[in-house]
Amino acid sequence: MGRNKRSNNKQNSGKRSQTGNWKEIEKENIKWETYYKQQPIFKDDQEFETFKKFCKEGLPLTFRFTNGNNITTDNSRQKEILNLFKKDILPHLHNVEYEDEVIAAPVVIPWYETEEIHDILWQYNISKTIIRKKEQFKKFQQFLVMENVLGNIARQELVSMIPPLLLKVKPSDKVLDMCAAPGSKTMQLLEFLHASDDASGFVMANDADFKRSHMLTHQLKKINSPNLIIVNHDAQFFPKLFSGGDNRNFMSFDKILCDVPCSGDGTMRKNVNVWKEWTIQGGNGLHQIQLNILKRGLKLLTTNTYTEDNQLIGNEARLVYSTCSLNPIENEAVVAAAIREFNSDPYNIKRGLKVRLLDSSKDLNGLKRVDGINWWKVFNRDAEEIAEYDENNEKCAKLSKSMWPPTKEEIEEFKLNRCIRVYPQLQNTGGFFITAFEKYKVGVENPTKKVKIDEKTEENEEEATVKEADAVSTAATEPVKKSRMPRDFNEEPFIFLPSDHEVTSKIIDYYKLNANFPQDTLLVRNASGEPVKSIYYTSPIVKDVIQTNESRLKLVFSGVKMFIQQSAMKTVPDQNVADINSRFNWRIQNEALPHALKYMDLDTNKLIFKTSNSEFIKLCMHHNFCKYEELYKLEPSFKEYMQKVTSGGCAFIYFDRKGTSEDVKENLMFPVWLGKNCLNFMINKELQQELLYKLFHLSMEEIKALQEKESAKAKAKSTPTDAKPVESTEEKEETV
Template sequence: MGGRRQKHRAGNNGAGGGRNRRNNGNQGTGERGNYSSIPTENALYEFYYKQTGLIPSGEWDDFWTSLQRTLPTTFRFTGGKAHALGVLKTLKETLIPHLVGIEWEGVPVEAPRVLEWFPDSLAWQLSVGKSTIRRCPPFKRFQNFLVAETTVGNISRQEAVSMIPPLVMDIQPHHVVLDMCAAPGSKTAQIIEAIHANEETHVRAAIQDQSIDDGSGGRPAGLVIANDADYKRSHMLIHQTKRLNSPNLIVTNHDATMYPSLLVKNEDGRKEYLKFDRILADVPCSGDGTARKNYNVWRDWNPLGAIGLHLTQVRILVRGLQMLKVSGRIVYSTCSMNPIENEAVVAAAIDRCGGLGKVNILDCSDRLPELKRRPGVKGGWRVMDKDGSWFSSYEQVDKADMREARLSRIVPSMFPSEDGKSDEDESRVPLERCMRVYPHLQDTGGFFITVLEKRSEIGAVKSEEHGRKKMAAIARSKSVTPGEGGKGVEVEETLEGVELVPTIATSGEETPASGSPSKRKLTEVVPDTTPPLAKKPRSDLPDSGEGGNSDGGVPLESEEATLGTPPQATASNPSKKYKGPPAEEPFKYLPADHPVLESITKFYDLDLRFPKTCFMVRNAEGIPSRAIYFTNHLAKQVLASNEGSNIKFVHCGVKALMKQDVQEEGVCPWRIQSEGLNILEGWIGETRVVHARKRETVRGLLKEMFPKVHAEGQEGDVIGEIEERVRGLSMGCCVLKVEATEGEFEDRMVFPLWKSRHSCNLMLPKDERKHESPCCCDIGS
C-alpha cells in the first residue's frame, strides 16, 4: 500500500457526516466558499433542538453559535504507512515554525494545530481562510505540501468527526471488514490503513527470512469490502481509495439493506457464507449535524428528514448484524443529532435481532480519552411532525385525526422503548453507551457513534412495525416481484408491510433497489414533504478551487449522507425507464505457470516465494493483453467463489504490470506499473535494480524526460551517478531504488525506470512528476 513512492522508516479508511446537497443557490454560482453570505437561520431547526432538551440550557448559546460558524479544515496522515512519521516530522520541523505568530493584513493567523484526541498526533486542524493561504507565502508553501502529499497518498483530507468510527472498530490486519455505505471513501481509507498497519516491516522480514514461505509475502491476510448502492458513486469510492494501492480491497455495488451473502471455500473445499469480523454502517441520514459545512441544512431542514430515513437505517443495521461473526463488532454512525435516527435505530435493531442476548452495546468510554463527547440518550425523546405537532408515544399518533399519508411514516420503533425501565433492569438496552459529539465541544460537526457486539447467531428477525392499517392494506394489494438484491441472504427476513415506507432516492445511498420487496412504487409515493435531494459530492482534487470547506483553503471530502426526495411520477408523466449500470469485465486469475507470468518471473528474477497465484486480468477470456492486476489471497477466494453469481463486483486489485510497445525482439514488454511497485519491488532480483543516493540524480530524472544514456567514456550531467549501471542494462523496465543517505534523503524511495536503447525515463505521468518534485527535492533542501 502507498503507491509508487515507498518510503521506509522504522516503526508503523463518507455518510455519517456531511454529504452535501445538490448544488443550488450560492453553491451553483461559484460563491460556495463564502459561508458568511448564507443565512444561518432556521426557526424550525432551532425550535426542534431546543425542545428536545439534548443540549443543556447553559450550553445552548455555545452550541447554536458553533453551528453557525464555518467548520475548520482537518487532515490526517496515512496511518498504515511507515513514511507517515517522516511526513509528520517535515510538517513539525520544517513548516510549522514558519506559520507560528504570523499576522496577515493586520490580523493574527492561527497555525495548524494537532487534534489532541487522534492517536499519535496524526490528525491536524487548520482554520485559515482560503484567501490567506493563496496570498500569504508561508501558507502557500504549506498548501503545496498538502497537495503533494495528498496526491501520493500520505495525507487525507477528512472532517474530524468522520475519523471517529474507524478508530473505535479495533481493526486488525487479519480482519475481514465490510463498509456498507462507503462512498466517497474517507472512512474506507482509514479502514484500509488499519488493515495495512506495519505491513512494510512484515514484508521486509519475509523478504529477508528465506524460511518464511506462507504464500502471503508478509502482507496482511485481511480484506476490506467497500459497498455503495449507486454505481457512479462506487467509482468515486475507487478513485478515493486508489491512492492507497491496496490489493486487499473489493468494491461492490448493492443495496445495503439487502446486501447479498458472499461465498468462500473453507479448508475442506466446501463453500460457506463469508462472515465479517468488523462492519461499518455509516448510514444515510438527515445530516442535521453538518450545518457548519452543508449550507442547505439551514434552508431545508425539517423533522420529516429523520422520519423518512428511520426504517432504512434500521434495515441496514439489522442486515449488518446478520452478516457479522459472533463476537464481531459493528459500528453504527450518523451525522445527525436526532434520536430518531440514532438511539431509536439502535434499540429497534437490537429488538428485531432478539434482544441483548444476541446483540449488546459496548462501552467505549475508555477509547479516545481526549475526545469530548456526551452519552447517548436513555429515553424520553419525542417525535415531531412537520407542522410542529409533538408525539410522546405511538398511541398518540394512532389516535390523531390527521392525513394518513403523513402519519403513515411514523412507526412505533421511532419512540423510546426503554422508558419506565430502571437502570438495574437487565432487559434495558444501555443506550447511554452510545457516543454523541456536539459542535461546541471541540469545534467539530455533530456526530453519533455506537459500537455493537454480536453475542450469538441471529435467527429470523422480527418483522418491522408500521403505521396506519389503511396504508398497510393498500400496500398488501400491490404485487411485488423480488429483485436480485435479496438473493443469497442466509437468514430470511420478514418483509411484510415494508412498502409503507416511501422510497428515499438519495442517489448513491442505501435505499431499496428497484424491484426489490422493500421498494414502494413511485406512483404511490406520499406527498412531497421532505427536503430536496441530497448527494455526497465528488471529492475535489487538491487545490481544485471547487467544493470542500468553504473557507479553509484545503478542499474537504464531504463524508455524510443526507435525506432526499423521491421523484414524482404520474400517469401523464411516467418515470423514465431505469437503465442499469454497464456490465463489469470479469475477474480472471492467471495460473502460476502461465507463459506470460513465467517470462515476467524470469526477466525480473522474481523470488519464487512471491505469491504469483494472485495475478489476474479483466477480460472473459483470461488473456493478459494489456494489464495484469494483483490481489491478496482472500480477495481471490471471494471473487472466484462468487463467479457467475449476481454479486456486483465493481473493483478489485492493484494494477501491477502494463504492456509496453517495444521495438526489439526479446525485450520483456511488461513494465511495472507505479501503483504496483511497492508490491513487487522487494522481490525483484538485483539484475533489474538501479541504486541512487544523490538528490541531484532524482531531481534530474524528475525534471527531464528521456535523459540520454551516453556511450562508454562519455559523461552526462543528468544521471551521472547511475549512468554506468543503466548503460549495462538490457532494454526494458527496471527499478530505481533511492537509498536513504545522510545529507541527501532521510527516507528510501522507489521508482519504475524504463531503459531504452539510448535513454532512460522515470515511468511517471507529468502531473505526478510535478507533485513528486517538491516532496523529494525542495522541502528541506
C-alpha cells in the same frame, strides 16, 4: 481551543443567483431551532445558543498524515512527510496575522495516534476559504494539495474520523463498510488493515449509488491496496457471502461500519444548504432505512463467543453505527429499535444470539463527548409532538413505532448512554453520533449436526432475502437516487489468470521473482481473460471472496495494477515501434513496485540499479528523457550497469537515501524505461512534483514551469513513427 472568528459565514455559503451574484444562505431555520430546543439534548437555552453559534461558523481545517499510499509496515514515507511539514511549513504558521488578529499555529489532536507516531492528526483554526485566498498560506496550501493527491495527507472532518477508530480494525479482519462513498472512512479502515506488513484480511467498501461507488474507486485507488473490494449493493439487502470456493462456508464480517445516509444536520458548518433544507420529515423519513441497514449489518457480523465466566474466546468482532446528525430519531431510536428487534427475534433466541452496546468511555482519550440519551420527543411533519404511537391515529402517518424511546426495562437493558454524541461547541468540530455494537453468545460453540441443519435453513432464508431484494429493486423510500445500472453490470469481468500462464511465467523469469511470488492471484479485466494491457494483483483472501461469490457480488473494483504492457504508444523519441515491441515489454507499475520488490533479491538482481547519488536522481527527475551520456558523467557505475541490461526494456533505480533516526528518509524506487540513448522515469506528474519539492526544494512555480518545458520538448521531438497517440488519460499519467 479558541473559536474561529475568522472563519466567517461566507464559507461555501451560497449559490449563484440568476443575476450571477453569489447569494448568501441565511443561517437560520426556525423549524430546526424549535425542534432541537424541545429535545432533551441541551440543558438550557443558553447552551443551545452556544451550539447554534458554533453551527454558524466555518470549520477549522483538519489534516491527517496517512500511511495510505505506503502499504507496508514501513511508515518511513509518513514520517518523512510529517517531518517535512514540521520543518518546512509549520514554522511559517506561527503567529500569522490575518485581519489584525494573530492566528494560533496548528495543534496536534491527541486521540489519533499510532504506536510509533503521536502527531498524526492536526487542526488549524482557520477556514479553508481563507487558506485558499491568502498569499501567506500559499505554500501550506500547495503542500496540502500535493500530498493529498498522492494519498499522503487526508483532509477529513475531525469528527468523521471517530467511527473507524472505534472499529479497532486489525490486519486479519474481514471488514465491511456498508455505506462507504466518498470513502474517507474506508481510507482509514485500509490504513488500519495495513498497519502490519501481512494484512490477511480485507475491506469491502459498498455504496448503493452506482456513480458514488465509482467515486469510491477513484478515491481509494490511490491507496493501492490489494486487500480492497468495492461493490455496489443496497446495504439493506446486502448479500450473504461465502468463502472457500466449492467447499463454501458462510462468511461473516469481523468489523462492520454502518455510516448510514442521514439528514446531515451535524454538518451545517460545512454544508450550509442544510440550514435551508432541514425539515422534521427529513430525519423521520430516514429512520426506517437506517434501521434496516443496521439490522442487516448485525446479521452479517461475526458473533463474539464468551465462556460462562464471561471470557471472550478469540478476537472481538464489532459493528459501529454512525451518522453526522444529532437527531435522536436517526440515532438512539434506530439503535434501540435494532437491539429490541434482534434480541426478541425467535431465530436469534433459539441460537442464544444477542446484541448489546459496547462501553467506549475509555477509548479515544481526550475526545470531548456527551452520553447518548434515553428519551426524546417524536414530532410529526407538522411539528406536532406525538406522545405515543397509535397506528389508527392519522397524525402518526409516516411515523413508525420504532421511533419512540425505550421503556424503563429497556433503558436498563439497552444502555443507550454508551452512545457517543459530539457537539460542535465541545472542541470546535462538526456534530456526530457514534456507537459500537457486539453480537454475542455465551457458551462455547458446539458444531453438532443440528447446527448444520440450522445453518442450511438460514442459508435458504438468506438466499430468499437476497433474491427478494433484487426483485424489489429500488424501494420508494430509498434516499439514494439510483443512476441506471448498466445492462450487464460487470462490464469488465475480473478474471484470474492460471498460475502457469505463459505471460506470468515470462514476467517471473524476467524479473527473477522468487518462489513466494503469489502468481495465482494475478487477474485481468477483459472478456478474453488474456493479459492484453494490464495485469492486476489481489491478496489471496480477496481472490477467494471474488471467486466464491461471483454470482452474488456486484463488483465495481478490486486489484492493484501491477504489470503494464509497454508499447510503442509511449513517447520515447529515440526509438522506433519495432524496436520497442521486439523487447520484453511488461513493465512494473510504479505503485506496485514496493510489493514486487519483496520477491526480488535487491543485492543480486541485475535489473536493479542502486545509487545514493542525488545529482544523478536530480538529472533524471528534471528531464522527461535523460541522455545516457549525461548520466554516465555523473555516475560511471551506471555505464557498467547499462552494459548488463541491454536486452531489457525496463529497470529500476533504487535511490538509497541516508536519514538519521530523527530525520527519517524513505528509500525511493522508480521503474525506468530504457531507450536507446536515454531513459525515462515511469512516474506520474504529481509524484514528480512532490519529489522535486521534497528532494530538491523546488517551488511549485518552478516545478510547473519545468514540467511545461519538458512536455513541450517531448511534443516537438515525437513523430508519428515513434509515438502513437496515448490511449487513455490513465495511461498518459503514468509517465513523466
